Amino acid sequence: MSQYDPFAADYDLWSAEMTEDVPFYVDLARDASEPIVELAVGAGRVAIPIARETGKRVIGIDRSPAMLAVGRERAGGLPIDFREGDFRNFQVEEPVELVICPFRALMHAPTWGDRRRVFEAAAAALRPGGRFAFNVFVFSPFVAAHNHDTLERLDGAWQRIRHVPADNRIDLERGRDDETHGVISLSWLTKSECEGLIDVSGLEVEALYGWFDRRPFDEEALELVYLARKP
Numbered sequence: 001m002s003q004y005d006p007f008a009a010d011y012d013l014w015s016a017e018m019t020e021d022v023p024f025y026v027d028l029a030r031d032a033s034e035p036i037v038e039l040a041v042g043a044g045r046v047a048i049p050i051a052r053e054t055g056k057r058v059i060g061i062d063r064s065p066a067m068l069a070v071g072r073e074r075a076g077g078l079p080i081d082f083r084e085g086d087f088r089n090f091q092v093e094e095p096v097e098l099v100i101c102p103f104r105a106l107m108h109a110p111t112w113g114d115r116r117r118v119f120e121a122a123a124a125a126l127r128p129g130g131r132f133a134f135n136v137f138v139f140s141p142f143v144a145a146h147n148h149d150t151l152e153r154l155d156g157a158w159q160r161i162r163h164v165p166a167d168n169r170i171d172l173e174r175g176r177d178d179e180t181h182g183v184i185s186l187s188w189l190t191k192s193e194c195e196g197l198i199d200v201s202g203l204e205v206e207a208l209y210g211w212f213d214r215r216p217f218d219e220e221a222l223e224l225v226y227l228a229r230k231p
């Protein structure tokens with residue numbers, strides 16, 4: 001069983017607020033040849049609209065069998081190849097033009113070594129000129145002070161947020177009614193870490209946006225939205 005499996009049933013509830021990333025990733029997919037590779041594809045929240053709106057094949061990699069099972073069922077006959085695997089060591093048969101890692105999934109790679117492996121695997125999977133697009137949130141001490149040790153409730157599901165600054169980590173303990181499903185940990189990355197990872201993996205920053213509408217990344221930004229390119 002993968003760490004994420006117990007969260008599959010209530011995943012939609014907690015991801016419902018994130019919608020604006022979908023057209024951003026779909027537009028990138030329109031500009032790339034198939035197949036598109038999505039790392040940490042989960043239940044296909046982004047892969048399904050990509051396949052539906054572009055008609056292109058998607059290879060989706062995730063290590064949670066439960067998330068993948070939901071995705072396969074939802075995708076119906078769309079051309080999405082849901083593959084069980086780890087984004088730290090994935091490989092594809094042929095180099096591709098676009099690898100994406102939406103919805104802060106890189107924050108599930110806790111150490112520099114884990115992240116470096118993801119970036120190196122993405123770089124190896126790309127053709128020259130190909131792109132690696134991903135987003136992570138900007139860690140804000142103001143937001144953290146506001147939501148540390150708070151309990152959120154949604155339709156019977158709940159999550160408690162706990163910040164662990166010493167380990168640049170945020171733990172989301174989730175459950176439903178009296179049952180605890182477990183803890184999802186997010187390890188936050190800074191802008192310089194993201195750019196260090198792009199650099200050591202041999203990629204280059206093509207663009208950094210502050211949100212999915214491609215607004216410039218500035219001091220108000222709360223999201224790091226990167227397009228990295230393989231030279």
Ligand SMILES: C[S@@+](CC[C@H](N)C(=O)[O-])C[C@H]1O[C@@H](n2cnc3c(N)ncnc32)[C@H](O)[C@@H]1O
Binds near residue numbers: 061
């Ligand atoms: C926040 S969800 C994102 C799912 C999907 N991309 C979306 O935007 O809705 C994070 C996903 O990352 C997956 N994940 C976590 N660590 C992983 C790893 N090392 N390799 C592959 N997938 C991983 C989890 O199983 C989970 O499905």
